[in-house]
Amino acid sequence: MGTANITEWDPVAWQAVDNSGGLTVDFDPASLQLTYTPTGVTGANAVITSGTWSKFAAQQTGQSTTLGVDLTFDTTATGTPVTDRTQPIVALTLPDVSRGSAAPARRVARFSWGGFVFFGAVQTLTQTIDFFSATGIPLRASVKMTLSDVKQPDPAGARPAQAAPVPFGAAAGISAAPATATAPSGTTAAATGAPVGTTPLTLSQAGDSVQAIAARSGAGVSWKTIAAANGIDNPRLLPPGTILDPSVRTP
Incomplete structure (x- = not known):
């Protein structure tokens, strides 16, 4: 054999x-x-110095x-x-x-x-x-x-595990709420002084503004802080479906 x-x-x-x-x-x-x-x-x-085209060796x-x-x-x-x-x-x-x-x-x-x-x-x-x-x-x-x-496979060169998606507003230090959190349409269910990231996210409605969302969120919410933290350029006019984290509180 x-x-x-x-x-x-x-x-x-x-x-x-x-x-x-x-x-x-x-x-x-x-x-x-x-x-x-x-x-x-x-x-x-x-392209070579004479201005004409030329083939070069394969890379x-x-x-x-x-x-x-x-x-x-x-x-x-x-x-x-x-x-x-x-x-x-x-x-x-x-x-x-x-x-x-x-x-x-x-x-x-x-x-x-x-x-x-x-x-x-x-x-x-x-x-x-x-x-x-x-x-x-x-x-x-x-x-x-x-x-x-x-x-x-080279363990040292293995691709690292894929990071979790960055929540909306994370660049400004805002944490998104858990995906399981729910709230009635147009509300945030935010408690005054609640920690960042512990309230549901809010979807803007047609004709919504940051000021209106801040008002619905309750006392102690600064619309200017929400706009800055969520990267909103025009707080008076939000495209419908814009995701906001209204849980930001004024220092």
């Missing part, structure tokens, strides 16, 4: 998908083909690597269909729906042969069945496979 092995790999947890040990090939490949391709902007134009931003390998599988000793042996490799060309994403990811494979290890997604796969039994059972197949490299 060969020593080359192909295992489906989890690119997020960076471990084998299961503990089956993967697929060990029947015959080791004769050779491995690695192709390195520079990546980046190509075909760009540049390189990275490099991609592909692995090409030819494998042979043979089941003449057992008489079972050779396609049963190659099916795990063919399955690597199917989308990974295990994560329930609307856009399934490509499956990743770990190819190892001795001290050589390569992680990649199947780019192309060609299976040729070239030997059958007297009853038509496929017994030998050659598989040409190309893998496009996949790198292990």
Whole structure:
């Protein structure tokens, strides 16, 4: 038996998908083909001092690597269909729906042969069945496979968690009320002296002004403070549906 092995790999947890040990090939490949391709902007134009246009060399931003390998599988000793042996490799060309994403990811494979290890997604796969039994059972197949490299995620360079949306008026030091807070239309249910951010937000009505909203909010509310804190340029005319935090109090 060969020593080359192909295992489906989890690119997020960076471990084998299961503990089956993967697929060990029947015959080791004769050779491995690695192709390195520079990546980046190509075909760009540049203006030179003479005023004419000229092409400049492509700008390189990275490099991609592909692995090409030819494998042979043979089941003449057992008489079972050779396609049963190659099916795990063919399955690597199917989308990974295990994560329930609307856009399934490509499956990743770990190819190892001795001290050589390569992680990649199947780019192309060609299976040729070239030997059958007297009853038509496929017994030998050659598989040409190309893998496009996949790198292990770098924890240090991982994208930070997305910050919560900045509430309206936060730039002025105003905190929004909890989303579950409710109030009758056109009112704020603000208690005099209530801490900032503890009263519901207010939606302006057609023809509303900051002065009118301040008046509905109760005593102790300065319409000038509300306008400044909420970034209102024209306090006399508010577009309908403008969100305000009227819980600001005059110092």
